[in-house]
Amino acid sequence: MTAGESHPQRTADAVLEESFLQLRAKLLEIGATLDRLDRCGGAGELSGANSQKRALLDQALEIVGSEQPDRAERLQQLFSREYQQDWRQKFGIGSD
Amino acid sequence: MDYIDPHIHMVSRTTDDYATLSRMGCVAMSEPAFWAGYDRGSVDGFRDYFRQLTETEPARAAQFGIQHFTWLCINAKEAENVSLSREVIAMIPEFLDRPNVLGIGEIGLNKNTKNEATVFLEHVDLAVQHDQSILIHTPHLEDKFQGTKMILDMLCDDQRIDRGRVLVDHVEEHTISEVLDRGFWAGMTLYPVTKCTPERAADMVERTGGERLLVNSAGDWGPSKPTAVPDFIFEMRRRGHSEALIRKVVYENPVAFFSQSKHFQFAPRS
Numbered sequence: 036m037t038a039g040e041s042h043p044q045r046t047a048d049a050v051l052e053e054s055f056l057q058l059r060a061k062l063l064e065i066g067a068t069l070d071r072l073d074r075c076g077g078a079g080e081l082s083g084a085n086s087q088k089r090a091l092l093d094q095a096l097e098i099v100g101s102e103q104p105d106r107a108e109r110l111q112q113l114f115s116r117e118y119q120q121d122w123r124q125k126f127g128i129g130s131d
Numbered sequence: 132m133d134y135i136d137p138h139i140h141m142v143s144r145t146t147d148d149y150a151t152l153s154r155m156g157c158v159a160m161s162e163p164a165f166w167a168g169y170d171r172g173s174v175d176g177f178r179d180y181f182r183q184l185t186e187t188e189p190a191r192a193a194q195f196g197i198q199h200f201t202w203l204c205i206n207a208k209e210a211e212n213v214s215l216s217r218e219v220i221a222m223i224p225e226f227l228d229r230p231n232v233l234g235i236g237e238i239g240l241n242k243n244t245k246n247e248a249t250v251f252l253e254h255v256d257l258a259v260q261h262d263q264s265i266l267i268h269t270p271h272l273e274d275k276f277q278g279t280k281m282i283l284d285m286l287c288d289d290q291r292i293d294r295g296r297v298l299v300d301h302v303e304e305h306t307i308s309e310v311l312d313r314g315f316w317a318g319m320t321l322y323p324v325t326k327c328t329p330e331r332a333a334d335m336v337e338r339t340g341g342e343r344l345l346v347n348s349a350g351d352w353g354p355s356k357p358t359a360v361p362d363f364i365f366e367m368r369r370r371g372h373s374e375a376l377i378r379k380v381v382y383e384n385p386v387a388f389f390s391q392s393k394h395f396q397f398a399p400r401s
Contacts, residue, residue, distance in 0.1 A: 043371035107331065111305035115276035122281055126245040128252070130288040 065096075132374070133400055134381040136160040136360050137389075138237070138266070138300055138318060138347035141188050141199070142180075148350070148357050153195035155361045158400055161389065162188060163202040163237035163266050168352055170209050174218040177205060178225075185229040198397060200389065202236035202266045203227070210241070210250035220250075220257055227261055233392040234258060236266025237300060240278040243270060252285060255292070264296040264392045269306065271325060279306040283313055296391050298345065303327055307335055311343060316388050320349040321359035329363040333370060341380045345388065 069092075072078070078089050091113060098109050123129060139160050141149070152160075162184060171177060184201040192199035203226055205219040226232060235258040240247045258265045270278035282299065286292050299310045300318035303326065310317040319335060320326045327335075332346050350357035360381055367377045389395040 043373075045371065105304075107334070108304040111303055112276070114273055115305060116273050118277050118280050122243075122248075122277075123284070126248055128245070128248055128285075130284070 132156050132364055132378060132381070133158045134360055134364065135385040135389075136348055136350075136357075137298070137345045137385045138163060138320065138349045139357060140165045140349070140351035141192065142183055143352035144350060144357055146191060146194075149191060149195045149197065152357060153197055155358055157197055157360070159198040159200065159385075159397060160192065161200040161202065161233055161266075161385075163268070164204045164206060165237065165351060166206040166208040170212070171215075174215065174222050177219045178222060181223075181226045185226055185231055189231050196400075200231045200233045200392075200395065202234050203232060204235050204238045204254055205250070206237070207239050207241040207247050207251070207268060207270075210247045211244065213246050213250060216250040217253065220253055223257060224261060227263065230394055230396070232394055233389055234264035234266060234296075236298075237268035238265065239268035239282055239300075240270050241268075241274075243274055243278045243281060248281065248285065251282070255285070255289060259289070259291045264388075265292075265298070267297060267299045269299060269301045271301075275301070275303065276305055279310070283309060283315075286315070287313060298388055300347070301326055301349075302335075304331070304335065307339065311339060316343045316345065316384075318345045318347055320347055321356070321363060322349065323354055323356065329359065329366040332363050333366045333372075336367070336372075336376070336380055341376055341384070343384065343388075344380055345384050346380055 072089075078086065081089055094113055095110055098106055098113060103109075119125070133156050136152070136157055137160070139162060141160065141162055164180065164184065167180070171180070181203055184203070188201070189199040203223050205216045210216050223235070235254055238251055238254040240251060255265065257263070267282055269275055269282060279299070279302075286294070286297060294314035295316070298316040298318055301320045302310050302317045303319075307317055319332045321329055321332060336344060346360055346363050348357050348359035349355060350359070356362070364377055364381060386397060389397070
């Protein structure tokens with residue numbers, strides 16, 4: 036919990052209860068989409084770029100299933116290009 | 132609840148949308164200059180667009196009791212044409228005294244290229260020279276993290292910038308903290324697939340407390356929902372948040388940020 040964190044008193048039971056059907060539906064969508072991929076030949080049939088995307092999805096599922104917090108932020112990082120600290124030198128744009 | 136949509140592209144929306152927004156409680160909006168879906172061919176194309184933003188849209192909005200404000204720039208998607216970008220930047224001051232202009236925006240990066248960075252810095256210089264607030268577009272999807280950090284790098288390198296007069300838009304879970312920690316305002320965009328849902332926006336309000344945080348629909352000509360801000364309001368209410376906190380994010384924060392622009396002559400509903 037961060038210093039600015041603020042939310043009404045809601046129990047974990049309440050949050051799970053109100054979210055369960057939506058989560059169930061989203062998980063079914065993921066399962067059904069991966070099944071669809073399998074029926075089209077599965078990961079072995081994917082081209083190079085799409086094979087990497089498929090591997091990203093596997094890593095994403097690991098994050099979702101992990102016990103550590105900040106899953107959404109870690110998913111965002113997974114789907115992001117890495118920050119290139121030397122971008123100024125590459126572009127010839129100096130800092131003041 | 133009265134609310135303000137701080138980022139919406141009404142040139143792409145119908146008059147029926149104005150009517151719906153009004154009925155949903157929208158009392159004011161700000162419309163950053165945007166990409167038309169094709170690259171404009173000349174500086175006169177932008178001059179016409181700026182007339183639409185400063186003459187036509189305020190009149191359309193007023194029919195429904197909505198106050199319309201705007202921001203001017205050439206969008207990052209067109210910044211690869213550096214010579215045209217410079218012509219547009221040189222022309223923008225013709226419009227800075229129009230009564231609904233709040234500042235320069237939405238400037239930023241799209242694919243994080245050298246030309247985009249060059250044009251971004253020239254826009255920032257224009258804003259500083261004319262004492263204007265700035266509204267920032269951050270890139271989409273996998274380019275957002277790198278692009279947001281590049282933008283923050285450039286802004287923080289410039290000692291002339293008042294960070295309290297810069298709104299960095301389209302933040303998500305991986306960019307919001309750095310934007311706020313460095314002293315800027317942050318905007319969350321409610322897009323169905325590519326940005327943020329009302330539920331995730333509510334999560335971010337809960338995690339940050341809502342200081343210097345705005346929420347917008349960025350409704351435009353693509354997949355978007357102009358009434359997304361009321362969706363956020365309902366989600367916050369559903370979770371039991373106070374009306375005071377909701378009002379702060381959807382009304383008081385936009386008023387506080389926009390009030391730094393001399394043309395923000397806002398008349399609250401009595």
